[in-house]
Amino acid sequence: xxxxxxxxxxxxxxxxxxxxxxxxxxxxxxxxxxxxxxxxxxxxxxxxxxxxxxxxxxxxxxxxxxxxxxxxxxxxxxxxxxxxxxxxxxxxxxxxxxxxxxxxxxxxxxxxxxxxxxxxxxxxxxxxxxxxxxxxxxxxxxxxxxxxxxxxxxxxxxxxxxxxxxxxxxxxxxxxxxxxxxxxxxxxxxxxxxxxxxxxxxxxxxxxxxxxxxxxxxxxxxxxxxxxxxxxxxxxxxxxxxxxxxxxxxxxxxxxxxxxxxxxxxxxxxxxxxxxxxxxxxxxxxxxxxxxxxxxxxxxxxxxxxxxxxxxxxxxxxxxxxxxxxxxxxxx
Amino acid sequence: xxxxxxxxxxxxxxxxxxxxxxxxxxxxxxxxxxxxxxxxxxxxxxxxxxxxxxxxxxxxxxxxxxxxxxxxxxxxxxxxxxxxxxxxxxxxxxxxxxxxxxxxxxxxxxxxxxxxxxxxxxxxxxxxxxxxxxxxxxxxxxxxxxxxxxxxxxxxxxxxxxxxxxxxxxxxxxxxxxxxxxxxxxxxxxxxxxxxxxxxxxxxxxxxxxxxxxxxxxxxxxxxxxxxxxxxxxxxxxxxxxxxxxxxxxxxxxxxxxxxxxxxxxxxxxxxxxxxxxxxxxxxxxxxxxxxxxxxxxxxxxxxxxxxxxxxxxxxxxx
Numbered sequence: 001x002x003x004x005x006x007x008x009x010x011x012x013x014x015x016x017x018x019x020x021x022x023x024x025x026x027x028x029x030x031x032x033x034x035x036x037x038x039x040x041x042x043x044x045x046x047x048x049x050x051x052x053x054x055x056x057x058x059x060x061x062x063x064x065x066x067x068x069x070x071x072x073x074x075x076x077x078x079x080x081x082x083x084x085x086x087x088x089x090x091x092x093x094x095x096x097x098x099x100x101x102x103x104x105x106x107x108x109x110x111x112x113x114x115x116x117x118x119x120x121x122x123x124x125x126x127x128x129x130x131x132x133x134x135x136x137x138x139x140x141x142x143x144x145x146x147x148x149x150x151x152x153x154x155x156x157x158x159x160x161x162x163x164x165x166x167x168x169x170x171x172x173x174x175x176x177x178x179x180x181x182x183x184x185x186x187x188x189x190x191x192x193x194x195x196x197x198x199x200x201x202x203x204x205x206x207x208x209x210x211x212x213x214x215x216x217x218x219x220x221x222x223x224x225x226x227x228x229x230x231x232x233x234x235x236x237x238x239x240x241x242x243x244x245x246x247x248x249x250x251x252x253x254x255x256x257x258x259x260x261x262x263x264x265x266x267x268x269x270x271x272x273x274x275x276x277x278x279x280x281x282x283x284x285x286x287x288x289x290x291x292x293x294x295x296x297x298x299x300x301x302x303x304x305x306x307x308x309x310x311x312x313x314x315x316x317x318x319x320x321x322x323x324x325x326x327x328x329x330x331x332x
Numbered sequence: 333x334x335x336x337x338x339x340x341x342x343x344x345x346x347x348x349x350x351x352x353x354x355x356x357x358x359x360x361x362x363x364x365x366x367x368x369x370x371x372x373x374x375x376x377x378x379x380x381x382x383x384x385x386x387x388x389x390x391x392x393x394x395x396x397x398x399x400x401x402x403x404x405x406x407x408x409x410x411x412x413x414x415x416x417x418x419x420x421x422x423x424x425x426x427x428x429x430x431x432x433x434x435x436x437x438x439x440x441x442x443x444x445x446x447x448x449x450x451x452x453x454x455x456x457x458x459x460x461x462x463x464x465x466x467x468x469x470x471x472x473x474x475x476x477x478x479x480x481x482x483x484x485x486x487x488x489x490x491x492x493x494x495x496x497x498x499x500x501x502x503x504x505x506x507x508x509x510x511x512x513x514x515x516x517x518x519x520x521x522x523x524x525x526x527x528x529x530x531x532x533x534x535x536x537x538x539x540x541x542x543x544x545x546x547x548x549x550x551x552x553x554x555x556x557x558x559x560x561x562x563x564x565x566x567x568x569x570x571x572x573x574x575x576x577x578x579x580x581x582x583x584x585x586x587x588x589x590x591x592x593x594x595x596x597x598x599x600x601x602x603x604x605x606x607x608x609x610x611x612x613x614x615x616x617x618x619x620x621x622x623x624x625x626x627x628x629x630x631x632x633x634x635x636x637x638x639x640x641x642x643x644x645x646x647x648x649x650x651x
Contacts, residue, residue: 213540269515271515275513
């Protein structure tokens with residue numbers, strides 16, 4: 001594996017009325033694409049905000065560390081963190097319209113980043129903004145630079161957000177559901193663009209998504225998050241071909257996209273019963289209320305995410321035991 | 333005779349920037365008990381088409397024949413009997429339920445409006461329906477905000493079905509839901525179809541959901557149906573380059589880090605390209621495509637496409 005760029009370890013985010021992220025850890029290597037997968041309420045966006053140190057005021061980091069290029073971001077004074085943000089770690093969001101300022105031209109907004117972090121003159125910043133728009137494949141960048149956000153389509157706006165994010169050549173780009181609000185053909189273009197920039201600029205990508213198809217196509221490694229805890233972590237291929245956690249298995253089975261032979265006349269889709277809300281008061285594994293193979297021991301305390309074989313982490317002791325039994329039955 | 337038969341339907345809006353041709357000459361039919369999928373990207377007019385069929389929006393021209401009557405020409409105050417037989421399920425169960433009404437009131441309202449049953453009968457029907465969609469009776473005294481997205485969509489389904497409709501238009505019914513909940517709702521819609529012998533027009537931008545749910549598929553682009561076929565044929569042999577691009581754009585682990593299959597942005601329905609409306613984005617367009625608007629024609633049994641080069645994978649040589 002490449003050197004660790006980001007190393008999140010036993011992160012716990014607490015609010016006065018709950019702990020939406022608990023004891024969660026994962027790492028991203030240089031230039032790697034790591035997908036963080038989970039449904040709404042799983043804590044994936046909060047984790048990203050914690051890395052950026054942009055959590056809402058009511059949130060408190062109860063424990064953990066966020067290592068980035070040898071420093072703990074959680075221990076950094078705010079002025080230093082401000083230099084990390086935007087310059088070394090950048091972030092883009094699901095809905096580009098709400099993250100863009102509607103009364104400033106696209107060019108002014110990109111230039112602002114460059115003037116602040118790189119100290120460019122107004123003229124140099126404008127020139128560089130046009131180059132950046134060209135880099136993210138906006139047609140006629142010298143014209144678009146003077147457009148206001150509302151004049152652009154959703155796909156174009158997301159490209160502008162990406163141009164701003166990569167303006168200072170960050171080492172890590174966090175993309176929080178970057179294509180969820182976009183149409184499929186535009187989604188493919190934007191993901192292709194992100195991957196090209198990752199290669200050309202040598203940056204790592206933390207891709208937050210709920211879409212397993214995207215994971216399979218674009219990610220190197222996948223972390224599955226359920227109710228604020230890591231459920232499973234593996235390389236993308238093995239995870240999709242052989243999911244181990246009952247939640248990951250359920251998600252894949254419930255997903256119509258991965259099997260062309262599924263049709264309603266041939267049988268019902270596999271369901272995961274219940275909803276993520278049931279995890280709230282669960283003292284043990286948060287998935288217990290929805291799990292078909294839960295044992296009494298699952299209800300005692302939340303299982304840690306542990307390596308069960310190289311590059312494969314799992315937080316499900318019954319499945320891990322079964323895997324071990326299978327492995328020894330095969331002979332090794 | 334089909335249950336619903338739409339012919340050359342147009343729905344245009346006057347906007348400050350000009351005429352917006354949301355639905356621009358659509359013809360389609362839905363047989364009794366059939367599940368028809370309508371797929372397309374935002375701005376293609378699929379939601380407006382659904383709303384026009386239900387007369388929630390008035391058509392500019394064309395006809396909507398339902399069981400023999402032309403709904404497009406019925407005066408709006410005489411639509412009651414039609415509304416009872418054709419219902420809609422919306423994408424966003426958060427904004428389509430009145431937050432100040434209990435679930436009981438929300439479900440009783442359609443019965444009351446259509447003068448069905450007495451108080452006791454309405455109560456019986458509401459209780460039966462809420463259990464049928466998988467919610468406990470205790471839900472009835474609660475308010476919409478007390479439910480999760482999936483539960484709210486169950487309430488939306490109960491409201492649409494309580495009048496016993498024949499046709500249900502589902503407009504992106506699972507798009508706002510998490511994957512683990514999507515399957516629950518899709519399965520419920522399939523059960524309801526069997527139990528009540530429903531016909532569906534199922535609108536979605538998600539091809540994989542359409543692939544699961546539809547017997548026949550319509551692909552819409554900028555106000556027009558550009559391809560139509562039974563599910564199996566259409567997925568195996570798409571004739572229109574746009575359909576091919578849509579299928580290729582579904583994220584797929586088998587296409588690791590492959591380049592985006594289609595360039596360009598969707599044109600605005602206020603400024604629909606001349607000739608074939610897809611030609612500026614099309615990889616196989618020739619000079620005729622910029623001039624002549626192709627009609628939806630049969631190119632294979634049960635499969636129609638509006639393309640001068642239907643079924644061709646590469647650009648044909650110019651004459």
